[in-house]
Amino acid sequence: MGSNTALPPAPSHFPARPQFQGFQKPGGVEADVSNLEVYGHIPADIDGTFYRVMPDPQFPPFIENDPWFNGDGSISAFRLTQGRASYRQRYVRTEKFVREREARRALLGKYRNKFTDAVEFKIRTTANTNVVHFNGKLLALKEDAPPYAMDPETLETIGLETFKGQLPSLTFTAHPKFDPDTGEMICFGYEARGDGTPDVCYYRVAPDGTFLETVWLVSPVAAMIHDFAVTENWVVFPLIPQVCDLERMRRGGEHWEWSPETPFYIGILPRVGGRPEDVRWFRHPNCFPGHSSNAYEDEAGRIVFDLGLSEKNVFFWWPDKDGNAPSPETLHSQLTRITIDPRSEDLELTAAKNVKVLEGSNSEFYRVDDRFAMRKYRHSFFDMMDPSLGTNFPAIAPVLGGGYPLYNSLAHFDIETGETEVYFPGPTHMVQEPVFIPRKGSGEEGDGYLLALVNNYASMGSELHLLDTKDFTKVVAKILLPVRLRAGLHGNWVDAADVRK
Numbered sequence: 001m002g003s004n005t006a007l008p009p010a011p012s013h014f015p016a017r018p019q020f021q022g023f024q025k026p027g028g029v030e031a032d033v034s035n036l037e038v039y040g041h042i043p044a045d046i047d048g049t050f051y052r053v054m055p056d057p058q059f060p061p062f063i064e065n066d067p068w069f070n071g072d073g074s075i076s077a078f079r080l081t082q083g084r085a086s087y088r089q090r091y092v093r094t095e096k097f098v099r100e101r102e103a104r105r106a107l108l109g110k111y112r113n114k115f116t117d118a119v120e121f122k123i124r125t126t127a128n129t130n131v132v133h134f135n136g137k138l139l140a141l142k143e144d145a146p147p148y149a150m151d152p153e154t155l156e157t158i159g160l161e162t163f164k165g166q167l168p169s170l171t172f173t174a175h176p177k178f179d180p181d182t183g184e185m186i187c188f189g190y191e192a193r194g195d196g197t198p199d200v201c202y203y204r205v206a207p208d209g210t211f212l213e214t215v216w217l218v219s220p221v222a223a224m225i226h227d228f229a230v231t232e233n234w235v236v237f238p239l240i241p242q243v244c245d246l247e248r249m250r251r252g253g254e255h256w257e258w259s260p261e262t263p264f265y266i267g268i269l270p271r272v273g274g275r276p277e278d279v280r281w282f283r284h285p286n287c288f289p290g291h292s293s294n295a296y297e298d299e300a301g302r303i304v305f306d307l308g309l310s311e312k313n314v315f316f317w318w319p320d321k322d323g324n325a326p327s328p329e330t331l332h333s334q335l336t337r338i339t340i341d342p343r344s345e346d347l348e349l350t351a352a353k354n355v356k357v358l359e360g361s362n363s364e365f366y367r368v369d370d371r372f373a374m375r376k377y378r379h380s381f382f383d384m385m386d387p388s389l390g391t392n393f394p395a396i397a398p399v400l401g402g403g404y405p406l407y408n409s410l411a412h413f414d415i416e417t418g419e420t421e422v423y424f425p426g427p428t429h430m431v432q433e434p435v436f437i438p439r440k441g442s443g444e445e446g447d448g449y450l451l452a453l454v455n456n457y458a459s460m461g462s463e464l465h466l467l468d469t470k471d472f473t474k475v476v477a478k479i480l481l482p483v484r485l486r487a488g489l490h491g492n493w494v495d496a497a498d499v500r501k
């Protein structure tokens with residue numbers, strides 16, 4: 001829209017929709033709290049910061065039924081040291097955030113549809129999906145743009161990060177992977193040449209920010225590639241059958257549409273030295289690939305790829321062309337192992353040959369001991385929804401809000417024994433994504449702590465629950481926040497020892 005076009009009316013309050021109501025009501029808070037109340041105790045060997053990000057719209061949208069994925073990125077930093085906890089929170093100063101604050105209203109239109117904006121943006125991103133620590137900076141990530149760099153201490157936004165001009169792609173995944181041995185950051189961008197393009201750009205970055213390698217690929221369909229996986233020798237690109245159509249976007253429609261006809265494609269590329277023509281697109285019957293747990297190569301050289309797999313469209317707010325979408329309570333994602341021979345002539349993956357459910361519970365947001373990322377591993381930690389644990393749904397329903405899948409417990413799955421341990425935080429609580437904290441001085445996989453943000457619908461406040469992985473079902477510390485933090489996406493633990501001074 002041109003600058004002399006009248007702006008669409010800007011609402012003065014958030015709409016009466018589940019994603020803006022109850023616990024999901026936007027907070028708009030920036031904070032510095034020097035001491036948080038602790039029930040229990042924070043072990044003395046814990047010294048670091050838990051960074052996480054949530055979409056939290058600064059202004060009410062002028063878009064009808066704006067999905068929760070479209071809110072401004074707000075970064076929380078929970079600093080745990082010497083048995084104490086403090087908390088800082090800042091919005092990422094994206095171009096969108098800064099210009100909307102100036103205008104005192106929403107200017108950005110639909111999720112990833114520039115044709116619906118009230119003004120023209122150079123960079124539309126909300127930077128609201130993940131926050132990682134790399135080369136002395138925080139990177140606030142969303143898959144539609146380059147990262148925004150931030151100061152890890154002050155959470156001041158430094159600016160758009162293009163790695164001194166080395167970034168070859170218009171986009172950067174929200175799920176970069178870090179090799180625990182080399183510190184290398186392995187990334188990609190999809191729609192890497194712009195909205196609706198099937199181009200995927202794969203790149204590897206040295207710990208000092210030097211780009212080591214770039215490979216341009218073309219995917220079989222312009223689909224969302226949210227998470228991915230890396231092994232010693234391969235990278236794995238799972239395509240979510242949510243597809244983009246630029247014409248639909250031009251008409252003011254959605255960026256994404258669920259496509260039941262599209263298979264679940266998995267692209268396999270050599271991790272080092274691959275050429276564009278080396279990518280191989282395996283096919284699995286239509287389903288929804290969620291987040292990765294981990295991946296590695298077995299003795300036979302096959303790729304073992306563990307992820308959350310759901311039969312139905314988890315992003316139910318983007319239905320198929322006829323408007324069909326599952327209702328959120330019917331979604332069930334399971335930790336699933338897909339085994340792929342990267343050299344196989346046969347590109348069809350089948351349930352019988354290639355797929356095995358590892359853990360049948362309804363689960364998501366898998367985390368591992370990152371020292372074992374890209375390697376054979378034994379322990380996966382995740383969010384779980386098990387209504388039989390005793391959540392008092394009638395009591396919390398009026399304040400639950402919604403618009404996204406809910407999880408009421410944290411789980412530890414031991415892949416070797418097949419056993420699952422569960423931590424239930426309480427009947428009026430839901431959990432967000434956990435992070436794993438290794439125990440100081442212990443190299444044993446999975447030995448340490450799990451830390452997660454918990455929504456308390458009785459107090460309408462947020463809490464951090466800290467568990468010891470050796471006594472998983474009990475809480476070690478509950479850290480109370482003076483605020484309510486709505487649903488977030490991802491975060492990471494940054495140990496004080498790993499912060500470059």
Ligand SMILES: C=Cc1ccc(O)c(OC)c1
Nearest residue numbers: 055069128129143226489
């Ligand atoms: C969980 C996935 C996911 C995928 C795409 C997004 O834009 C996003 O924004 C918060 C989240």
Ligand SMILES: [Fe+2]
Nearest residue numbers: 226227291490
């Ligand atoms: Fe994600």
